[in-house]
Structure formats: C-alpha cells, structure tokens
Amino acid sequence: MNLQYVPTICPYCGCGCGIYLVLKDGRIVGVEPWKEHPVNEGTNCPKGKSAYKFLYSDDRLKKPLIRENGAFREASWEEALNLVAERLKGIPPEAFGAIASGKTTNEESYLLQKFARVIMGTNNIEYCARFCHSATVAGLLPTLGSGVMQTSQVDIEQADCILIAGVNIKETFPMIARRVLRARRKGATVIVIDPRRAATAISLADIHLQLEAGTDVALINGMMSAILAEGLENKEFIEKRTAGFDELRAALTTSPEQAAEITGVAADKIKEAAVAYAKADRGCILYDEGITQHTTGTDNVTALVDLALLTGHIGKPGTGVNSLRGQINGEGTGDMGCLNVFYPGFKRVSPESAEFFQNAWGAENLPTEPGFTYLDMLQKCKVIYLVGANPVMAGPDSTNIKKALDSLDFFVVQDIFLTETAEHAHVVLPTACWVEREGIHAWVDRRVQKINKVIDPPGEAMPDWWIICRLAEKMGYEDKFNFASPAEIFEEIRGCVPQYKGITYERLEKKAGGIHWPCPSEDHPGTPTMFVQAFPTADSLAHFKAVEYKPPAELPDTEYPDILSTGRSLFHYHTGTMTRRTDTLNSEVPECYVEINPEDALMLGVRSGSRIVLETRRGRIEVIARVTERVPQGTVFVPFHFSESCANVLTNPALDPTCKMPEFKVCAVKEEV
Ligand SMILES: Nc1nc2c(c(=O)[nH]1)N[C@H]1C(S)=C(S)[C@@H](COP(=O)(O)OP(=O)(O)OC[C@H]3O[C@@H](n4cnc5c(=O)[nH]c(N)nc54)[C@H](O)[C@@H]3O)O[C@H]1N2
Ligand SMILES: Nc1nc2c(c(=O)[nH]1)N[C@H]1C(S)=C(S)[C@@H](COP(=O)(O)OP(=O)(O)OC[C@H]3O[C@@H](n4cnc5c(=O)[nH]c(N)nc54)[C@H](O)[C@@H]3O)O[C@H]1N2
Ligand code: SF4
Ligand SMILES: [Mo]
Secondary structure, X not given: OOEEEEEEEOOOEOOOOEEEEEEEOOEEEEEEEOOOOOOOOOOOOHHHHOOOHXXXXXXXXXXXXXXXXXXEEEOOHHHHHHHHHHHHOOOXXXXXXXXXXXXXXXXXXXXHHHHHHHHOXXXXXXXXXXXXXXHHHHHHHHHHOOOOOOXXXXXXHHOOEEEEEOOOHHHHOHHHHHHHHHHHHOOOEEEEEOOOOOHHXXXXXXXXXXXXXXXXXXXXHHHHHHHHHOOOOOHHHHHHHEEOHHHHHHHOOOOHHHHHHHHOOOHHHHHHHHHXXXXXXXXXXXXXHHHHOOOOHHHHHHHHHHHHHHHOOOOOOOOEEEEOOOEOOHHHHHHOOOEOOEEHHHEEOOHHHHHXXXXXXXXXXXXXXXXXXXXXXXXXXXXXXXXXXXXXXXXXXXXXXXXXXXXXXXEEEEEOOOOOOHHHOOEEEEEOOHHHOOXXXXXXXXXXXXXXXXXXXXXXXXXXXXXXXXXXXXXXXXXXXXXXXXXXXXXXXXXXXXXXXXXXXXXXXXXXXXXXXXXXXOOOOOOOOOOOOOOOOOOOOEEOOOOOOOOOOOOOOOOOOEEEEEEOOOOOOOOOOOHHHOHHHHOOOOOOXXXXXXXXXXXXXXXXXXXXXXXXXXXXXXEEEEEOOOOOOOEEEEEOOOOOOOHHHOOEEEEOOOOOOEEOOOEEEEEEO
C-alpha cells in the first residue's frame, strides 16, 4: 500500500482552509487536518472533511456533448470545438455574452474575460458576484475607493467589538466564526444583526438585533444618531481621514426611537449596541448576503461604511467594513476583470483602460463601454458561453431564466456535471476542476494561494484554461492565447494586474496561507490590512454618504401574507452540484426544507416533517416543514441548494437600481398544506 499526503486548499467556501489529501495508489481516499495552516490550524467544517468525494461521482462529464434532435450525444473535442468556433464567428459584440465562475482559477477567469474582450469585442462578461457582492462594490467604491475585505480573517481575533450584519458565519464561514469566538473569549462584545435567530445569533451573540428583514438602513441610522447623541464619534479620525461629515450629520434624522418603530428592535437595544461598537478600541464589521441581497443593497452597505467612519473603526488589523466573499475564487474572478465595468485589476471600463490592455495584449479595438449585467445578458444576448455557473438554480425567478436560455440562438456550458443549466445548452464541454489542474485563487481576505494538480480529470475532461485556449485558436487568435501552462498565464497576469505583481508561484509554494494582495513587488510581504495610511480615492479621504431607509420591493399583503427569505445551510454549497453528490453531507440534509415558526406552524396545522406548499407571485414549490424558533413569526426561510423544490422558483427578480442585485432576501409568500 502506497499512502501519500498532499497539502491543498478546500474547494468550498471563501475561508480557504488548508487540508491534506490522503492518496492511496494515486486515488484520493481521505482528508487529514493541516495543523500549520494559518486559516484553520487543523480544524475543518464538514464540507472540508469530505471535500474530495464529488470528484469521483459516476456522473462527472467525461466527453463533450452536442445537442441533436433534442437530445445530447457524445462528441470528440475536435468536433465540439469546431462547432462552437463556427457558431461564434461573426457574432456581433452586443449579441455575445460570457459568464465566468467563482470556482475557476484566476488564470482561467482571466482567459475568459480576455476571450470576451479580445475575440468577441465585448465587455459582456459577468459572474456570480452580481448576485453576491455587486452591492459591495457599488457601496464601497464611492466611499472608500475599494470594495474588498479590509482585514485578514486571522486578525479578527484582535477586535473587541464585532458587529455581524446579515451573515450567518457559523454555517457559511465557519473559520471566521472560530476567530469571533476566540475574540469573544478574550472579552469582545458580539452584536448580530439578523431577522433570524440562526446558528450565529444563537452561539455567538451578546446582543442580537432581530430586525424586520430589509430594515437595516433604519437600524444603522438609528445607531449613528445614538452615537452622535452620546458624543461618541471619533472626532480625530473624522477630521483627518474623511470628508462629508457635516452633510451626514444634517441628513441623519432617524432617532433610535424612530428606528425602533421601523425595525421592531427596542430603542434601548439599538443604543446599547451603538455604544458598545463606538466605545470599542477595535470595532469590526462583518457582513454578507443579508445586507447585499436587497433592492436597497447598495444603501445597506453604504450605511455600514458611515457607521465605521463615524467611529474610526477602519485601517487597523481587526477593524473595517468587511464584505465576506463566499466562493473559493469569489474575490479572484473579480480581480481578473470578469465584470461588465472592470478590466483586470479593477481598471474601470473606459477608453484609457482599453488602450492600456491593447498595449498589454497586442490587441486592437478593445471595448470602451460597459457591457450588460448578468440578467440583462441572458435576456439581450443571442449567444452565451457560460463557464462554471448554474443560473437556472442561482438566479432569481428561475422559470424566467429558463425561458431566456431556451430562446438563445446558441448556448455553450462548461461544467463538471450536467447541471440544471447545462440541460438547456447546445454544447456542453467537460472540465477538470480543483486538484485536477493547477492555478491560484484569491479567498475572502484577498489571500492568494495556489492549488496544485494532484490527480487526472475523468475521461476526456480538460482544464478550463486549455479549453479556452483551444477555442481561441480555432477562432484565429492562437497568438494571443498561446499558453502551454497556467504558469505562463499567471506571468501575463502579473504583468498587467499591479495588485498581483509581486506574487509568484514559487513564493506561494513556500508560504502556507499564501499572500494577501496588493503585493507590488517580489520582496513585498503582501497587505493583510487595507487603508492603513490612506484611502484609494482621488483625495485619499473616505467619504460619508447619507442614505435613507426604503422598504423592500414586495412586502406581505392579504394574498401573500408572509416574508420569504432564502440562503444557506452548513452542509450544502450553493446549487448543490458538489455537496448533493457527497453522501456524508447529503445524508445530513437530503432534501429541501422550510424553516417555519412554531406559531405559524400551529395555525397551518403542520409539524416538522409535514409537506407544505409555498407560493409567491412567481411560482410554487413543495417542501418539508422544519418547525423552529430560528425564524420569527411571519417569516419563512428556504435554502437554495436543491434541484427539486428550487427556492429561486419563488424569488423576486426586482433589482437594486444602482448595482442590479436581485432581492433574494425578501418577497411575499403564502403557505398551504
Ligand atoms: N455552507 C455554505 N457556506 C457558504 C456558501 C454555501 O452555499 N454554503 N456560500 C458561500 C457564498 S458564495 C456566500 S456569498 C456566503 C454567504 O453567506 P451568508 O450571507 O451568511 O449566507 P445566507 O444564508 O444567505 O445568510 C445571510 C444571513 O442574512 C440574514 N438576513 C436575511 N435578510 C436580512 C436582512 O434584511 N438584514 C439582515 N441584517 N440580515 C438578513 C439571514 O437570516 C441569514 O442568516 O456563504 C459562503 N459560504
Ligand atoms: N435564492 C438565492 N439565490 C442565490 C443566493 C441566495 O442567497 N439566495 N446567493 C447568490 C450567491 S451569493 C451566489 S455566489 C450565487 C452562486 O451561483 P453559482 O455560482 O451559479 O452557483 P454554483 O452552484 O456555485 O455554481 C458553480 C458551478 O460551477 C461548477 N464547477 C465547479 N468547479 C468547476 C470548475 O473548476 N470549472 C467549471 N467550469 N465549473 C466548475 C459547479 O458544478 C457548478 O455548476 O448564487 C446566488 N443565488
Ligand atoms: S470553512 Fe470553508 S474552506 Fe474551511 S473546510 Fe469548511 S467549507 Fe472548506
Ligand atoms: Mo456568493
């Protein structure tokens, strides 16, 4: 027996935990802890412990598929790529769209945007960040100049007050929850803002502000009024490092009492939380989808920025307004320019950026106007090339998304499984993933780490980077996609993305836990904490921006009397393509469920385990009831991990007007038995 232990990084959430894969005769048979890895120090959540199982699923895609007479047939790479290249040639820029992935490596994401821009001439390139952190970018860029997480997750331990807004870290960022617990043991106060009493509120909160869904702006404005009333604002910080304070103060009319009326949280509790955060030496805000996934997502994020600026809790380790990007490459794919308004390195789409990349790539006529956003692309483009996303389950109002996909002239999907989305494709291309190829990713705290190739992909599956290069070749662009390895692609990235300039494969091999970008030179240690000296704005200052409370787009009425909220469970990941194929995880939560409050359950006459129908203006699904006090009366919660009873049949596609984020977290619903 030949056992090998190979270190790598977990394929799931944004924490980026180290694990050891155990190989027996070249096959992965288990996972062991990696004790020296600084993110997790040997602990892993259940997903990490069974991380490799999906790789060996019998239904991995092993050959390209071409749709013929309504059914898929297997094809050779040569035939499939020739067909795709043929169909893409001559498509006008505005008719083509590319959807990138939070799962592919930086090298692969970079190539896909280069394909869209250089070959197809369009900025129609998007990825799941539109449904995740578009509100962060829209909220943080004008105020702070950058939309990234500002402290290393490790340094959260240094905070003495942690405000957790709309993120259930105990289930979704378990290693960050571990840091919060350690900080709390050292005396930190933990405030949780969440309409649900989910695992995080139960296990970590000293103060739980259980607000009505969608009322965060009112709550935070109320907290700021309380801080000003007590004179607890950080005058020195405001004076030296910010602009616009007087305007904020003038606009701030919501008292804690008025906030209490809107949010349902007692005014005293709002004041208590505000004072605890303001008095802290290091206050740390952690937020995620409960803040961003609203028609007011941009405003919610902006209000949190105002709160951090008012108290000066920004620019030191263990402080900041920290957006938690949840995918293995949620940060990196954005860094690589897979957004309709950004070239790589967050260079905003403009004639100057186009010129910069024309020089870098030896390309001509790069697009200078923003492309369509994700949902617009699905509606307006005729041809879509989608790499590693599952919008039929992850997009709002999925019935409408299926319709849009079925009306495309040509649809190519590149995935590891025949997903709910791939079912609608004309051509499906089988890819390698995770440890079947090498490359780098950027995790939640801009932590860049490298994943090495450990095993071969199944059948004829090939890495995403290889597929994109071959396709570019067939389109006549071999010279610009002439890469023999991810290492060669990364060298090009280092040349045109300044944040990554000092990071090399060799450095990453040597340093467990990787390097935080920005890293401008090879002797630079990386940057765990942002904004220490200055903000990356035109005047180096942070800018206050007052926002006013606006209600969600669709509130309960007599026909649909309750609120539906959607989100995640510890044991599953997103649309479940990987976790539903992992026996140890799927057996914990084998099917879709709805959390319903005991009072509501009593009125309906249901118990845990009963089947109930949920209906919204978009559609109906049947699910198993979980009667629990995790949700307040009048609110039900459904995870979006399951193909049967897909939560997104129900959700409202209403968008934030600034960032086009759908309102996944609030719509009106009725329950029936
Ligand atoms: N197990 C697991 N972990 C994951 C993922 C996964 O699918 N499974 N996905 C990863 C990804 S990509 C992401 S983006 C993150 C997401 O991580 P989270 O944001 O933690 O995920 P959600 O379950 O969507 O939970 C958001 C929380 O916001 C609360 N909330 C709902 N509405 C409101 C509101 O109006 N105001 C406030 N303040 N809170 C509200 C919900 O009750 C819920 O507790 O998780 C990452 N980690
Ligand atoms: N109702 C509701 N909807 C939501 C949310 C919510 O809270 N509520 N959250 C939103 C958020 S935050 C996010 S981030 C999105 C996620 O939305 P998506 O990113 O669309 O969902 P995933 O299931 O992560 O899809 C990733 C796909 O990539 C495939 N894959 C894995 N590895 C590789 C690889 O190496 N290469 C390729 N080509 N493919 C690979 C997987 O099989 C899977 O099909 O969902 C959003 N949708
Ligand atoms: S916390 Fe995230 S990265 Fe760590 S083992 Fe769990 S899913 Fe993997
Ligand atoms: Mo996400």
